[in-house]
Amino acid sequence: MSEQVAAHAAAPSGGLAIDPMHQFHINTIYPIHIGGYDVSFTNSSLWMVLVALAITFLTVAGMGKRSLVPGRFQSVAELSYEFVSNMLRDNVGDAGKRFFPFVFTLFMFVLFCNMGGMLPYSFTVTSHIIVTFGLALFIFLGVTIIGFAVHGLHFFHFFVPKGVPAALLPLLVVIEVISYLTRPISLSVRLFANMMAGHTMLKVFAGFVIAMGWMGGFLPLAFMVAFTGLEILVAFLQAYVFAILTCIYLNDALHMH
């Protein structure tokens, strides 16, 4: 993206031709084809691998010393552990402890993907709906299976609202089922739209800085500084919302109403 900005800056007539969506392009790094499917290693895969390595490094190297008085690194690892642990305890209760590894992995993955996207020249994995939808669908199916495993067929009562006249029941059950099916969509769209909108905004305003030049470019530049701060907040907030909604869905499946 930045090379492109530089290229357009050199040619002042094409100031508006800066493409803010270029940052979302998927580039194949190592082409792999299996059975007619394109499973190439792309820049998106590369960033997922980097994120996984960074999280592993943080937790393994951070807790390597196990000192009683934690250093900076160990503090971060312990804080993130306690953050997720508290979230799980507050929203699911003791029954949620079994799902701690999953929720911790999920939260850290989304958080690091979002934060990694804030680095210059990086690729934001979570700005693609297929990634967030894949995560959300996995959560949705998993939670539904857990619900049936814990409650058996009794789980269908989840779709039957209490204290409703029998005549209205068929209609309301259909509405409840649709409302249950919206979960993966709202979960994935929220994360994807937030990340994509924010990053597009940043690039659009970066284009303004170039287009307005030395005279008026400081205004959008100042805005960008503030907006970068907001984007870091959004990156954290969306990871938090993603994890907490997973907790709420887990709680619904484990304890029903």
Added chain:
Amino acid sequence: MASGNGDKFSGDPDAGNGSKSDLADFEARLRKTQKAHQQPVNNAARGTAMGIAFRLTTELVAGIIVGGGIGLLLDKWLGTGPLFLLIFFFLGMAAGILNVLKTAKQLSAQAELDAKSDNQGS
């Protein structure tokens, strides 16, 4: 729920009945102390009106998408013109509104809880 999990997570498989109640007692006291010392770290994350607004909007839109999607699929499958699309579009809207109400209830309950714990803390 707590009784079922007691022995699973106590970490000591030989724990008898006496130590189990001790453990429960300890856990209760631990939670009380933790709550007393807890700082409102999550409030900033929970807040931001924009986040809440965005959450409610996606719920509403997702309902319509899912409803319309189900209607379209049923129509394609049964070949019944726009009949099911129309029906499920409105059902999807209803589901979206239901979701918004549920989320809003959840958020206000959370806000009440936060306000209560803030009052106790000060």
